[in-house]
Amino acid sequence: MSKNALILQIFLILSSLFCFAQKTIKGEVILFNPEDKELVAGKKLIYLRDTFNEIAFDSVYIDENLRFEFKNVDRDSVNIFFKPRNYPGNASYNVKLIGRDKKWEKLKIDYSPTCPYSKTNKICPKCHSSNDVIPIVYGYVIQRKDQKDKIKLGGCVTFGCEPNWYCKKDDLDF
Structure with a gap:
């Protein structure tokens, strides 16, 4: 085998390792209402969907600490999808995996399994006033x-x- 063919073969092997490396998505669900933990922890599935054809290809349960982990993700762009909620409308979040290691360590998602909006409480959660x-x-x-x-x-x-x-x-x- 010639020196150039050997270099080409090594290059192809190394590039395939970097290009087709499996990715990991780790995350945590932040609940709008902490009392909803019993509705979510260990009971709620979270799905990964392909962003192009919207077909779900993996799912995991949210654990007791409200964390989740998808291993061996073979796509750079995915949609994280909660289904179903207890009120109309499902929640989905687009995620783009970037960087050499293709790993998300601190993905935090705000989520509520029930409608978080009050019809009666007109006090702003930011300024704690109802004046404006x-x-x-x-x-x-x-x-x-x-x-x-x-x-x-x-x-x-x-x-x-x-x-x-x-x-x-x-x-x-x-």
Whole structure:
């Protein structure tokens, strides 16, 4: 075997090790409401889906510490998907694995198995005040000029779990 053929063969072997290396995704679920832990820990499946054809190819349970780990992921771009929730609408998150080791150590995902929005509590969770809080109105709304700063339009399509309040000071829907 010639020297050039040997170098080419070594290069191909090494490049295949780097190009086709299996990846790991480790993460933790951060619950909006800590009391929901009993609904999630050890009971809720989290799925990996291909971002191009949206077919699920792996799933694991969220453990008792609200952590999860996918091993041997053979894609650079995936969709992490929770299914089902206890209210309409599933949650999904797109993840792009970058870097040489293709490993996520600190992926944290905010999640709620139940609708986190209160219909009655109009105190902003950021500034802890209700002074600049206005209602969010959904549906086909004709807004009068005198209502401009008194309501926020939320859109006409709803899924059963939308924010009900808007804090003008913090620019926050809750």
